Amino acid sequence: MATKHILIVPGDGIGQEVTAVGKKVLDKIAAKFGHTFTYDEALIGHVAIEATGNPLPDESLEKMRKSDAVLFGAVGHPKYDNDPSAKVRPEQGLLKMRKELGLYANLRPIKLFDELLGASSIKPEILKGADILFFRELTGDIYFGEKGRKNDGDTAYDIAEYSRYEVERIARKAFEAARTRRKKLCSVDKANVIETSRLWREVIQKIAPEYPDVEVEHQFVDATAMLLIKDPRRFDVVVTANLFGDILTDEASQIAGSMGMLASASVGDGTGVYEPIHGSAHDITGKGVANPLASILSAALLLDISFGMKAESEAVINAVDQVLKAGFRTRDIADQQIPADKILGTEAIGAEVLKHL
Ligand SMILES: NC(=O)C1=CN([C@@H]2O[C@H](COP(=O)(O)OP(=O)(O)OC[C@H]3O[C@@H](n4cnc5c(N)ncnc54)[C@H](O)[C@@H]3O)[C@@H](O)[C@H]2O)C=CC1
Ligand SMILES: CC(C)CC(=O)C(=O)O
Ligand SMILES: [Mg+2]
The missing domain is CATH 3.40.718.10 (Isopropylmalate Dehydrogenase)
Incomplete structure (x- = not known):
């Protein structure tokens, strides 16, 4: 039984939607294995620019440094993608986080x-x-x-x-x-x-x-x-x-x-950051269809690499496997054989994963 402090950094677009599901999985793992996970949240990207003018406020960086691990979503907004002259951009926050934390x-x-x-x-x-x-x-x-x-x-x-x-x-x-x-x-x-x-x-x-x-x-x-x-x-x-x-x-x-299936671990000198490889996916933001499995599998990497919790990490991967075996899919991974009632949204497929934990 361990006590760990996890910083949730959802960022922009579908980062918000998938990270919420990843956090629920971490919560369930803590309950199942008797750990205490405490959480805080921090701003990065477009949401941070809107709130403070800075894509990575010092307060966010400080919280990252003090956490045992970070679950990150994604940054990015069409406003900047379509304006090459913008001097302050969400992606600068991401690059600064990687550099400042030594995530090589x-x-x-x-x-x-x-x-x-x-x-x-x-x-x-x-x-x-x-x-x-x-x-x-x-x-x-x-x-x-x-x-x-x-x-x-x-x-x-x-x-x-x-x-x-x-x-x-x-x-x-x-x-x-x-x-x-x-x-x-x-x-x-x-x-x-x-x-x-x-x-x-x-x-x-x-x-x-x-x-x-x-x-x-x-x-x-x-x-x-x-x-x-x-x-x-x-x-x-x-x-x-x-x-x-x-x-x-x-x-x-x-x-x-x-x-929507690819997780990643960014590690190096300081706090590890766990993040899907995808971006903020403006084309599907707010539709409730984003695949959260990359965020869930990033949480599995967090448990394994930053906390050394192998059994907990495997339990998460196994739960994802069970959900796929039961035939459930999000839209991006549904081939033509998958019946419509098995194609779930972000929260619903997350709920299926939780049932197997
Ligand atoms: N790590 C990060 O924060 C990254 C941020 N970006 C930013 O994200 C924004 C959008 O960039 P894009 O080139 O469109 O890349 P993207 O990775 O956001 O999306 C590429 C395509 O994959 C789909 N997709 C991505 N994740 C998905 C998921 N979980 N479930 C279902 N479909 C998913 C999207 O709908 C889109 O069609 C830009 O502002 C870009 O700068 C892009 C890549 C990484
Ligand atoms: C926006 C980029 C700096 C990030 C990216 O595409 C990635 O980390 O995969
Ligand atoms: Mg990329």
């Missing part, structure tokens, strides 16, 4: 529940058994380098930068994880063109001999985008830079059936 490793497991074999646009025989763990570097690369305009605003630049230690620390995490899995590591870069990628490959090659039990391959990012769809089972652990990892994991979500 973003673990994105791509695990297909067997029941969802028919939900993907990829053929079932290509998909069955696919199980990939992405390590996306999260506090460097083009997202954090100097950016700006010159020539009276007619030229724009974003500088991509990596230091040796940044590559090494994420690579070591990926090597260690590969050791506990199928012992295969694929490092993804664009070393044929980009200097940061050449440093990336140099570092991986240098430390690989320290992990002789792990088979290492290097792939270029463009080829990886193709191989993920052609033969997803060839991958075990994948380690890559921030931008490449962002793009490749949205693509890889189709292996698991939907963006």
